[in-house]
Amino acid sequence: MTISAILFLLVLLSAFSYFMGRQKIHAVYQQQRQNVDTNVRSKAKFTLPKYFGYVAALWSLVPALIVLLVIEIIDEPIVTNQLTSYMVQSNINVENNFDLYLNEIQNLDANNLADVEPAKIKVFEKLNHLNKIASTAKSVIVFALAILMTIFGLKKIAVGIPARQYFEKAIEIILLLAASIAVLTTVGIVLSVLFESIRFFGEIPVVDFMFGTQWSPQTAIRADQVGSSAAFGAVPLFIGTMLISFVALLVAVPLGLMSAIFLSEYASRGFRSFAKPVLEILAGIPTVVYGFFAALTVAPFIRDLGQSIGLSVASESALAAGLVMGIMIIPFVSSLADDVISAVPQAMREGSLGLGATKSETIVKVLIPAALPGIVGGVLLAASRAIGETMIVVMAAGLAANLTVNPLNAVTTVTVQIVTLLTGDQEFDSAKTLAAFALGLMLFLTTLVLNIIALHVVRKYREQYD
Amino acid sequence: MNNNTDQKTLDSMHAEHGKTVGQPFCKDAKFSTRNVDVFYADNQAIYDVSLDMGKNEVIALIGPSGCGKSTYLRCLNRMNDTIDICKVTGQLLLDGQDIYAKEQDPVLLRARVGMVFQKPNPFPKSIYDNVAYGPRIHGLTSNKAELDDLVEESLIKAGLINEVKDRLDSPGTGLSGGQQQRLCIARTIAVQPEVILMDEPASALDPIATAIIEELISELRKNYTIVIVTHSMQQAARVSQRTAYFHLGKLIEVGETNQIFTNPAHDLTEKYITGRFG
Numbered sequence: 001m002t003i004s005a006i007l008f009l010l011v012l013l014s015a016f017s018y019f020m021g022r023q024k025i026h027a028v029y030q031q032q033r034q035n036v037d038t039n040v041r042s043k044a045k046f047t048l049p050k051y052f053g054y055v056a057a058l059w060s061l062v063p064a065l066i067v068l069l070v071i072e073i074i075d076e077p078i079v080t081n082q083l084t085s086y087m088v089q090s091n092i093n094v095e096n097n098f099d100l101y102l103n104e105i106q107n108l109d110a111n112n113l114a115d116v117e118p119a120k121i122k123v124f125e126k127l128n129h130l131n132k133i134a135s136t137a138k139s140v141i142v143f144a145l146a147i148l149m150t151i152f153g154l155k156k157i158a159v160g161i162p163a164r165q166y167f168e169k170a171i172e173i174i175l176l177l178a179a180s181i182a183v184l185t186t187v188g189i190v191l192s193v194l195f196e197s198i199r200f201f202g203e204i205p206v207v208d209f210m211f212g213t214q215w216s217p218q219t220a221i222r223a224d225q226v227g228s229s230a231a232f233g234a235v236p237l238f239i240g241t242m243l244i245s246f247v248a249l250l251v252a253v254p255l256g257l258m259s260a261i262f263l264s265e266y267a268s269r270g271f272r273s274f275a276k277p278v279l280e281i282l283a284g285i286p287t288v289v290y291g292f293f294a295a296l297t298v299a300p301f302i303r304d305l306g307q308s309i310g311l312s313v314a315s316e317s318a319l320a321a322g323l324v325m326g327i328m329i330i331p332f333v334s335s336l337a338d339d340v341i342s343a344v345p346q347a348m349r350e351g352s353l354g355l356g357a358t359k360s361e362t363i364v365k366v367l368i369p370a371a372l373p374g375i376v377g378g379v380l381l382a383a384s385r386a387i388g389e390t391m392i393v394v395m396a397a398g399l400a401a402n403l404t405v406n407p408l409n410a411v412t413t414v415t416v417q418i419v420t421l422l423t424g425d426q427e428f429d430s431a432k433t434l435a436a437f438a439l440g441l442m443l444f445l446t447t448l449v450l451n452i453i454a455l456h457v458v459r460k461y462r463e464q465y466d
Numbered sequence: 467m468n469n470n471t472d473q474k475t476l477d478s479m480h481a482e483h484g485k486t487v488g489q490p491f492c493k494d495a496k497f498s499t500r501n502v503d504v505f506y507a508d509n510q511a512i513y514d515v516s517l518d519m520g521k522n523e524v525i526a527l528i529g530p531s532g533c534g535k536s537t538y539l540r541c542l543n544r545m546n547d548t549i550d551i552c553k554v555t556g557q558l559l560l561d562g563q564d565i566y567a568k569e570q571d572p573v574l575l576r577a578r579v580g581m582v583f584q585k586p587n588p589f590p591k592s593i594y595d596n597v598a599y600g601p602r603i604h605g606l607t608s609n610k611a612e613l614d615d616l617v618e619e620s621l622i623k624a625g626l627i628n629e630v631k632d633r634l635d636s637p638g639t640g641l642s643g644g645q646q647q648r649l650c651i652a653r654t655i656a657v658q659p660e661v662i663l664m665d666e667p668a669s670a671l672d673p674i675a676t677a678i679i680e681e682l683i684s685e686l687r688k689n690y691t692i693v694i695v696t697h698s699m700q701q702a703a704r705v706s707q708r709t710a711y712f713h714l715g716k717l718i719e720v721g722e723t724n725q726i727f728t729n730p731a732h733d734l735t736e737k738y739i740t741g742r743f744g
Contacts, residue, residue, distance in 0.1 A: 347583060351650070353545065
């Protein structure tokens with residue numbers, strides 16, 4: 001029986017327990033009501049029968065699910081173990097290459113065994129046989145348990161048990177599981193990046209990586225290859241990332257802040273309800289679209305403009321990528337700034353206006369200082385978005401790892417290099433591919449620090465008017 | 467002109483605005499309002515209110531919640547301008563000038579007519595910067611020393627100086643509620659207004675802080691015209707010379723505070739001050 005069939009039947013069974021459990025309690029209530037006088041009846045409070053139904057359903061479902069999960073985890077090792085002992089008995093020698101052999105067996109096609117060695121066919125049949133036993137055993141164990149638990153559960157529920165509390169506890173545990181999946185995934189990703197980075201730092205010293213100014217990750221596989229001078233200095237990449245992010249923030253912060261002020265303080269309600277969602281759509285445009293916009297429209301325009309005033313501009317310049325990225329992150333700044341400015345108490349505005357301040361004086365001297373922590377939070381959020389952005393820079397900023405702070409030159413960023421290191425057929429054991437993990441780790445740490453600062457600042461803001 | 471003819475003029479003026487009981491007009495009015503109506507979109511909040519506020523007097527506006535006394539108060543420095551749907555009609559004269567005239571700058575008006583709010587609302591700045599805020603935006607002082615003097619003087623007048631003189635650089639939001647409200651009064655005084663509007667200035671304060679504020683109001687009366695909205699009838703009786711009773715957007719009765727509280731002329735006023743409703 002397949003897993004989905006087992007799950008389906010388990011759900012059916014628990015639905016059955018639900019209705020049975022509810023019915024049982026309902027019947028008891030009916031009985032009790034007939035015995036009490038009408039005045040008392042309206043005042044007596046009962047736990048609703050459906051909660052007993054839920055408890056019964058959980059009894060049918062949860063133990064069976066746990067056992068199913070355990071069997072799923074242990075059945076493959078058991079089958080493999082059995083197969084090994086069978087092979088030893090039948091004197092089939094696999095020369096220590098058991099995994100490979102097993103893989104071959106598993107990939108055999110039952111309908112096409114014509115030109116396969118007889119020994120392999122024997123093992124293949126044994127494997128199928130074992131799998132069938134395992135599957136049957138699994139179904140039998142799970143259903144036996146489910147039915148037992150259903151009977152036990154239905155027996156156990158009675159008017160006296162705290163069904164509501166049990167159900168609440170179950171809800172709490174389900175929510176906890178959901179939350180822990182997200183947290184554990186994050187931890188897993190961080191750990192895997194960390195371990196791969198440690199492997200990388202085993203080959204390339206940390207100091208060379210963090211302070212080296214030369215980045216050319218092409219490693220020679222054979223000694224006689226050219227271009228084998230691998231260098232893993234990450235400084236040009238981080239300078240490039242910061243340069244582009246700086247240009248982006250230079251665009252996004254003033255534009256975002258001013259549009260936020262307009263939307264929260266000057267715009268009419270109708271205009272605001274139209275303009276704010278439209279502005280937020282900017283954040284929803286896929287970055288790849290921004291990317292070709294940057295590469296095909298903005299970069300050539302900047303190059304031509306630069307040439308017309310006698311500047312030499314690379315056709316893939318940091319400026320073009322930064323400008324487009326700046327447009328992309330406007331909503332991060334404006335939306336958050338708009339929220340925090342609107343959240344400044346009306347009393348602040350009235351206090352300032354009441355002293356004879358104009359609207360713009362009130363905004364500059366009272367509202368922005370009061371909302372500053374929230375605005376800083378928004379800017380930092382936008383900054384971590386800019387640092388992590390990939391598609392725009394892949395398309396518009398180029399691949400050359402130049403160490404420069406001139407925005408008219410082509411630069412490359414950390415994310416772009418990670419993409420180039422890992423695209424194509426790669427083996428994950430060379431310094432070249434492991435470098436991607438080290439870069440990822442550095443990038444992660446940078447955005448993590450920015451996010452922590454942002455969270456801290458935002459939290460401080462929240463306390464301000466409490 | 468002798469007193470007799472003055473009284474006659476006032477009486478005849480009153481006859482034209484005959485709906486309000488008592489004496490809504492005074493001889494040398496600082497503020498003089500006639501036939502004021504206020505609308506929020508289609509809802510009328512104030513009906514035909516005519517009232518004068520004399521120089522160096524404290525006038526208390528009392529009445530049940532929602533009777534329009536705060537709305538009326540906010541007309542006097544055009545704070546209602548910030549509400550889009552609010553429309554004010556009628557004549558409001560400050561020293562004979564129409565404050566709703568086209569050429570009147572509401573910003574300058576608010577510098578002349580200061581306001582203290584119900585909830586203390588110091589800016590999240592230092593105590594010094596809170597008081598210096600008004601003088602700075604109006605350019606009242608020409609150098610740091612003058613500004614220091616003005617801040618100190620305002621804090622002295624607001625009776626706060628002894629409590630804050632050692633920590634002018636700490637945030638104004640860190641003070642206690644009563645101190646914050648006195649800081650807001652100091653902030654208002656620093657702009658050197660002619661009229662101070664107070665919208666339930668002590669309603670968020672404990673009795674001790676309230677007593678200090680009330681003492682301060684009596685002190686400020688020497689230099690300013692003060693219009694105070696209050697829910698506390700004891701407070702109105704303690705601080706004001708005249709009292710105006712509002713009911714459902716209408717001005718029911720105006721008179722000497724003593725007379726209003728001891729011998730109200732209108733039925734509704736009597737019911738309110740004796741606590742039979744509101």
